[in-house]
Structure formats: structure tokens, C-alpha cells
Amino acid sequence: MDLSLSLEKYLDDLSSNSPTPGGGNAAALCGTLAACLGTMVCNLTIGKKKYQEVEKEIKDLKEKLVSARKKFVILAGRDNEAFEKVMDALKLPKETDEEKALRQRALESSTYNAALVPAEVISACKEILPYLEIIAAKGNRSSLSDTGVAVSLIGAAAEGAFLNVLINYSSLQDKTPYRDFLVKHESAYSQVIEKSQQLTGEIIQKLRT
């Protein structure tokens, strides 16, 4: 994904009817925002006397979140590429039986590939949620709402990614070989949603006191 684009141009492209970026890309970007916000809270914790005892742990988490940001950005780019491959397959000729069969095979494999990318987004969301949980518990208390926003964004990123897994899975002509794939990632998505809702509830409680 081209991060040298201006925010304005990205928003214009997202709004337009061009094939990419679409919802899968936006979901991955939402994960990126969450990783960046988590990193920010680490940066606002590191070097503060009050948080000296947790400094090493927070520095480790920061490194993990910086890696997660990179991963989400790569996945956002791969989401665009995967969708473009589906579009390419749709444009293949379908006059003869042979052409039809070739086109169908290309469609099936590109559609499965387009489901794989958001599935990886869900996994990346699942991976960073426990980091955000520790940051909420031990990081800078003044930035607790920022950690909370990161948690909400991870929930939305996982949900948006699951919708993209599902629409691609539903487009497959032969779903049988991929049923376990769907069950696995639906379960991961449900776990992320459950955990993010629980964590947000805890953060809201803390902010009230």
C-alpha cells in the first residue's frame, strides 16, 4: 500500500467506484490506526518516573506494536492486490467450454486468496489485543482512553475483516474444501469481538472512577 498518498487522496480513492481500496483495505487500515495508538501510549509511558517499574515490559510491547503496524500496512496492500486479481479473473473470456472452465478455476483460486488476506487481518488483531490489555493495565493512566480507542478500532478491524472473509467464501462455487477455514476464522473473529468488548467495558469502568 502506498503510504506516500495524502490522506485526502486516500479518502477520495476510498469514496470512488475504483476497484481499490475497498472495505478490506479500510479494515486493515483501522488495525494500523490501533497499532499506532497503542505505540503512542507506550511512548507516553516510557521515560516517565511513575512508570519506571514497567518500562522494560512497555518497551517490548512497543516493539511488537510497531511490527503490527507494518504487518497491517502490508495486509492493506495485499488486500488491494487480491481484489484486483478477482477482477482480472472476471474479465477472462467465457466463450468456449475450455475458456469457461479456465475462468472458473481462476475465479475460485483468486476468490479464496481474497479471503485469505482478511483472515490474516483477524489473526493480527487477535495477536495485539493482549498487548493492548497490558498497556491498559500498566501504561500511562492519562492515556487510558487512547488505549480504549485502540481496542475499539481492533474490534472494528476484525469485524470488517470477517465480513470480507465471508463475502469471498460465499462467492466460492465449491465451498466444501474451505469450510474449516471459515469456521476457524469466524471463531477467531468472535474471540476478538468478545475480548475487545470486555476490555472496553473495563476501561469505561476505570474512567468513571
Added chain:
Amino acid sequence: MDLSLSLEKYLDDLSSNSPTPGGGNAAALCGTLAACLGTMVCNLTIGKKKYQEVEKEIKDLKEKLVSARKKFVILAGRDNEAFEKVMDALKLPKETDEEKALRQRALESSTYNAALVPAEVISACKEILPYLEIIAAKGNRSSLSDTGVAVSLIGAAAEGAFLNVLINYSSLQDKTPYRDFLVKHESAYSQVIEKSQQLTGEIIQKLRT
């Protein structure tokens, strides 16, 4: 908010320990992404023969979503400004009793102002959710997952904004005059969450069939 910034620079700024952008800004940006995705689905519906009957309605919704995008961007910018005003108040001198009183008054009013901006983000989220509901029902069926991602992003934007209302409200020394304000916006936030979860559930069901 300066939309001429590159995505990379925005992500760097969000990750850094600079006062802005922070969670409130990211929540408003998340609302922007939702409005853009909704606009995209309108653009993918308008001009298609299959959707001729709903064209006028979808065109109207597109206009509303384009306005919502602008509103979210303005709120993202105002969130930065409001937080900077709180930071300014914190830096005021506090040697004499008079200075202390002045500083406290500046802190109270800037903190309330910093709660007002995310409260407006919640209202903007509440406003566009019914538009997304119509788009999910009548817009391009091939883009249903994109509408779903927009709905998830609106949920996260409202939740992130509420966390920012709450942290600012909690920082007020005298909360009494603002209790109704909190109750009103907590109720709006809960309505957005409930509606977005219901809508996402319906979209997931539709995508399974």
C-alpha cells in the same frame, strides 16, 4: 485537520508522544473512513440498471455521506485544537491563589470543550447509521461487505469518541453542571452501538445466504 499530510506522516504522528493527534482524532478519522466507504457503495450503485429504481434515493444518501465525511474531518481537526487548549491551560502559572484560580477556570472550560468535540462525533455517527442501513438494504449487493465495514467503523468511532467524552468529563473538578451532558451522550453512544451491532448481525446473515 491537514489532509495534505501523507498517510505515513499521519501514522508517525499518531504513534509519537506529541500531544496530537490522539485517540479522539483517530475516532473521528474512523468516522470519516465509514462515510467514505458508504459513499463508495453509493457510487457503485448509481448508474447501474439493476438499481435504477433506487437511484434517486441513493444519490441523496451519497450527498449526505459526502457532507458527513467533511463534518468528521472538521471534528478531527477540532479535537486536536481542543486538546492543545487543555495542554495550554495546564502550563499556566500556579504560584499565587489568583493564578491557581485562573488556571483552574481555564482547565475546567478547556476540558469541557474537549468533551464537546467527541460528543459531536457521537451525534454524527448516530446521524449516518440510518443512511448505511438503507444502503445495506437497497445498495449494490456485491458491496454489502463494504457497507458492513462502514457500519463496524461507525461503531468504533462512536465508542472511541465516548471514551474521550468520559475521560474529559472525569477530569472536571466540578462535574455537577455537566451530568446531563454525560447522560445524553452516553445514551446516544449506546444507541449507536446497539444499532451497529444489530445491523452487522443482519449483514452477516445476508452474506451467509
